[in-house]
Amino acid sequence: MNLFKIPFQHHMTQFQLIKKSKKSRARLSLLKTSHGDIEGPFFMPIATKGAIKNLTSEEVKSLKSQIILSNTYHLMLRPGTTVIKKAGGLHKFINWNSPILTDSGGFQAYSLGERVRNNLLTKEQKLSEVKFSEEGIEFYSEVDGKKIFLSPEKAVEIQIILGSDVIMVLDQCVALPCDYKKTKQAMELTTRWAKRSQEYLLKNKTKDQKLFCIVQGGTYKRLRLQSAKDLAKINFDGYAIGGLAVGEPRKKMLEVLDCVVPILPENKSHYLMGVGKPEEIVEAVKRGIDMFDCVIPTRNARHGTLYKFKVKSLKLKVDEKDFYEIIRITNSQFEFDLQPIDLNCDCYTCQNYSRAYLRHLFMTNESLGFRLVTIHNLAFYLGLMERIRKEIKEGVL
């Protein structure tokens, strides 16, 4: 019997702007969720299928990751919502008590479409097209080839069941280069889907689950502006920028941020999806972005590419892109190198293991190697965000 059950309050402050930099558009923020508050700018490690590859939830927590990202599309295929519902939601299922953001599946449709277009699928995989319509997206399961239909409502419904703290709207991401007309259609469809998503969520949610919309429009400034304006008229909990870092020059990406971020609601989260390299993250923070996610630290770890700060000083000279370096651990120069990846890193890997040992683990294909360097790369990315927050606090960035 819970007599003191507090009803969900829509009016509570969910996003707090702590500080605005005077040197750039960078900001310190606090995003409040029922699984805890998140200090921004922050980075979300990727747990597509409900796991940061090679790590336990406890390990990710001990790295001080404030939030992780999972994926609607992958989880609806396997294990399916029935299992997760029975487990009591995704948090309980994967033993992660902190916030979770779930991506909607729109990007997976785009990615699959690209693979079909470029003939990158293996013979066993079906060469079926991805079809976008007003109603939603039709594509085929990678698991058993079964036809799958994802509408904006369906995507939200699944994310409600997953229990994610931040729900992403279904969107249409276009492959670059893409002509103006097609880009415009995709952008407008994404906005209509965002409205439908919100209507569905407001009718069906029973607890604090935020909804983020997604700005589209390719590399056309006019379309990006229209997208941002249209979405800003609707009261979403956060504003994501999608469809970037998909092959366009970095300069283009920053130009889009320069024109879009200033017209997003100031008192809401700004999320740059899928980005990026360390220097890109810093540049985006300076343009007013609060949230990031990217596969780079975890995927590159598995491919033997490690990240290391070059300078001890907290000052990031990001314009010269010289504040970090890359180590390819399989290079023979590390065969006898008994020092840690980074002497100044306090991660579990650097405290206990040498480059020579990590190289040995990679050369012999021991899965422990993947675990240890994934831990380090995430420590690097999360440490980068910590430095960024500190520099904004100190008025440096």
Added chain:
RNA sequence: ACGGGCGUAGCUCAAUGGUAGAGCUCCAGGUUGUGGUCCUGGCUGUUGCCGGUUCGAAUCCGGUCGCUCGUC
């Protein structure tokens, strides 16, 4: 001592008379809301050595050196 087998890239081996190759190693790149423990390139050769046959030899023949197995 006799008989058989083998000798090709740093390593393991392909190529049976017609442009000397692969895998691993090594080196250099790449990876951006994970369908990826992956992808792209690059370096490396007096084919043990000497001679012969042939338009042409890693390949066939003779010799020689080395390794290996077997028999006495």
